[in-house]
Amino acid sequence: MSLLGQAASKRYGIAPYFIKAWSGSSDPAFRAVVAFTGPMRGLVMADPSWELIFQSAPLTRAPVHKVPLTQDYAHDVKSMRAANPHAGLYFICNPNNPTGTLTPYEDIVWLLKHKPRDAVVLVDEAYIEFSDAESCIPLVEQGHDIIVLRTFSKIYGMAGMRLGFTIGRPDLIERLLPYGFPDSPLFLSMNAVVAGTASLQQNALVPARKKANMLARDETFAFLRDHGVGYIPSDSNCFLLDVRRPGAEFVAAMAQQGIMVGRSWPIWPTRSRITVESANDMAGFRHALSAVMSL
Numbered sequence: 001m002s003l004l005g006q007a008a009s010k011r012y013g014i015a016p017y018f019i020k021a022w023s024g025s026s027d028p029a030f031r032a033v034v035a036f037t038g039p040m041r042g043l044v045m046a047d048p049s050w051e052l053i054f055q056s057a058p059l060t061r062a063p064v065h066k067v068p069l070t071q072d073y074a075h076d077v078k079s080m081r082a083a084n085p086h087a088g089l090y091f092i093c094n095p096n097n098p099t100g101t102l103t104p105y106e107d108i109v110w111l112l113k114h115k116p117r118d119a120v121v122l123v124d125e126a127y128i129e130f131s132d133a134e135s136c137i138p139l140v141e142q143g144h145d146i147i148v149l150r151t152f153s154k155i156y157g158m159a160g161m162r163l164g165f166t167i168g169r170p171d172l173i174e175r176l177l178p179y180g181f182p183d184s185p186l187f188l189s190m191n192a193v194v195a196g197t198a199s200l201q202q203n204a205l206v207p208a209r210k211k212a213n214m215l216a217r218d219e220t221f222a223f224l225r226d227h228g229v230g231y232i233p234s235d236s237n238c239f240l241l242d243v244r245r246p247g248a249e250f251v252a253a254m255a256q257q258g259i260m261v262g263r264s265w266p267i268w269p270t271r272s273r274i275t276v277e278s279a280n281d282m283a284g285f286r287h288a289l290s291a292v293m294s295l
Contacts, residue, residue: 003197004200005021007196007197007200007201008200010200011200012135012137012167013137013138014137014138014140014141014167015141017170018141018170019165019166019167020165020166020173021163021165021193021196022163022165022166023162023164023187023188023189024151024162024164025124025126025165026052026164027164027180028147028149028164028166029053029056030052031176031177031179031180032120032122032147032176033057033059033060033089034059034179035179036119036120036175037057037062037087037088037089038060038061038088039061039063040086041062041087042062042063042064042065042084042086042087042089043063043064043089043091044065044067044080044081044091045067045090045091046066046068046075046092046093046096047066047068047069047265047267048069048096048098048265048268049066049091049096050124053091053122054066062088062089063084065083065084065087066267067079067083068267069096069099073096073099073232074101074104075092075094075107077103077108081111081114081115085116087116087119088119089119089120089121089122090111090115090119090121090122091121091124092108092111093124093126093127094108094123094133094136095128095131095133095234095235095236096236097126097127097238098238098262098273099232099238099239099240100127100130100232100234100236101232101233101235101236102131102133102235105136108121108136108139109139112139112144112145112146115145118145119145120145120146120147121144121147123147123148123149125137125149125150126150126151126154127155127237128150129154129206129209129210130154130155130210130213130214130235130236130237131235131236136148137167140168140169145172147166147168149164149165149166150164151163151164151165152164152199155206155213155237156196156199158199161189161191161195162189162192163189163192163193163196212278212279213276215279216276216278216279216282217237217239217276217282219279220276220282220285223286227290229241229242229295230242237276238262238273238274238275239276240271240272240273240274241271241272241273241274242270242271243264243270243272243293244270244293245270246264246269246270247272248264250272250292251272253292254288254289254292257288257292258284258288259285259288261274261275261285262275
């Protein structure tokens, strides 16, 4: 077992043979869509959520069902099950991207128990270290048809190094192997492996970064409430802001203030994704927002 595998096994509390390292988590996410969907085995996901998932579906001619979030901005798992009772893959991003909102662990368990017998539930936990959410990793060892994605691109700040994990039953992971993500490297970077191993061994790293993110996020939320600006409360390092205009116009206006902000989604064209950065960065964001929205 590699040092990276040992560190991941200890950090996630699961036997190492359930863990496989990849060049990021986009690669195995793409492979999962290709492996488990097809013309008669569709893809079901939330709307809005991570676009890569549905963008991969045309390769298998899989029908895609996008299900709106609940009033609490969680995945509506019962509606997802009803949307396509013959789906091959159900995708859950928890916390969700772009809303940063959580889907209860019990809801994910419900979906696992009520999905079609040969379907797989893919759970992306890229942002989970920013939250207090309960991980789905223990469900893997219980034998469920679930694959959990983890990445070093978020709280570990290693996006450019491209390192991530799938955590799932070996027979499910084996079904990903014949496929490949476009432009994804065939081998792991040794720099990424060394940095990832060291990061997993740092017990104080994630709590410190989680706390810093929470403080900067909550300070910004208080500012938005004080100024009557709508937003979706988040448990992650991103949130959706009601910008009261088409998202592209807001992006351009903020860029003129020297602040780069994220995109909007078709279902909510006047809500823009905001990434929570350092306390100083968020102070700059609030200053620019005041100018753009005349607060």
